[in-house]
Amino acid sequence: MKIVIMAGGKGSRLWPRSVEDRPKQFLALTSEETMLQLTYRRLVRIVPSRQIYVVTAALYRALVMEQLPELDEGKIITEPVQRDTGPCVALSALHFLRQDDDEVLVMMPSDQHIPNILALYEALSKAEAIAESSRSIVTLGIVPARPETNYGYIMTSETDSIEGARKVTSFVEKPDMEAAIKLVQLPNVYWNSGIIVWKPSTIAHSMEEHQxxxxSALAGGGMAPETEYAALPKISVDYAILEKANNLFTIPFRYEWEDLGSWASLERVREEEADANGNIVHGVVHALESSNNIIFAEGRKTIVIGADDLIIVSTAEGLLICHKSKEPFLKSFVQHVEQQGGGVG
Structure with missing residues (x-):
């Protein structure tokens, strides 16, 4: 199987650390290596490097080459502009179909924390076998560790399965906390990991059927479909295909997993670094009578007094002060400020 790392997003939920010029996948958030580098290093442990590709926006192509100098330029699939995961997946499929290559593809986000790489390989191998033998789409469903409002959910059949994968019956968009608490009590519900396993021809068939x-706009571009890309709608692969497909299965994944798309997720991965008062800090930070905060200070001394349960992030791009309970509003508010000409990102 080939693995395509998706590395074209903006990462607005980690503003102001993650900004448009250098979003989260190109940042060192959990170690000295960036998320893209960590993802690539993990994957080369389970598949040959020649089988690993990166799809990214033209804006970030130079960053990919800078951070992965060992990656051949021919392994970078370039989106002329950002158009969400639906067009991204379609362009990736065309890249291989133009070369008469229909080997199974794993489409994987670049910013996930999956420390048990051998368990991941086992799950992907099962998914590969199913995707290879039929025109099926296989996802990895994460067994929920808690009620979570930042992730979408996958509901599956309790009886209909194939080779260890459960038939998907429906998707649930990011729920409120009350709904999330009910969802995680069900035995057939999983977090939507965003990891999808399928053949390029399956992607093409699904696109022809649902989009x-x-x-047609992409495939009609001949050997240069990228010329049509800017006119495509911004649509996620979930909306474009997965929520409409009737040949969709999920393989339960019961190991540690985090989508590092928010300050809360970063806190969970770095919780062992917390001080005696539960503060997770980065930079020159002095905290007095303050507890359970995330404090990130870049390039300047920071003093925090009498603050609890806050996210405080200071970078050259801006300053964020946000109560942890209000973090779900961060992405939409950043987008609102951008639309108003506020210069965020």
């Missing part, structure tokens, strides 16, 4: 205009 014919999008696919």
């Amino acid at each position: 014919p205009e999008l696919w």
Whole structure:
């Protein structure tokens, strides 16, 4: 199987650390290596490096080459502009179909924390076998560790399965906490990991069936479909295909997993670094009578007094002060400020 790392997003939920010029996948958030580098290093442990590709926006192509100098330029699939995961997946499929290559693809986000790489390989191998033998789409479903409002959920059949994968019956968009508490009590519900395993021809068939205009615009571009890319709609692969497909299965994944798309997720991964008062700090930070904060100070001394349960982030791009309970509003508010010409990101 080939693995395509998706590395084209903006990462607005980690503003102001993650900004448009250098979003989260190109940042060192959990170690000295960036998320993209960590993802690549993990994957080369389970598949040959020649089988690993990166799909990214033209804006970030130079960053990919800078951070992964060992990656051949021919392994970088370039989106002319950012158009969400639906067009991204379609362009990736076309990249291989133009070369008469229909080997199974794993489409994987670049910013996930999956420390048990051998368990991941086992799950992907099961998914590969299913995707290879039929025109099925296989996802990895994460067994929920807690009620979570930042992730979408996958509901599956309790009886209909194939080779260890459960038939998906429906998707649930990011729920409120009350709904999330109910969801995690069900035995057939999983977090949507965003990891998808399928053949390029399956992607093409699904696009033709569910997004014919999008696919026609790309495929009609001949050997240079990228010229049509800017006119494509911004649509996620979930909306474009997965929520409409009737040949969708999920393999339960019961190991540690985090989508490092928010300050809360970063806190969970770095919780062992917390001080005696539960503060997780980065930079020159002095905290007095303050507890359970995330404090990130870049390039300047920071003093925090009498603050609890806050996210405080200071970078050259801006200053964020946010109560942890209000973090779900961060992405939409950053986008609102951008639209108002506020210069965020």
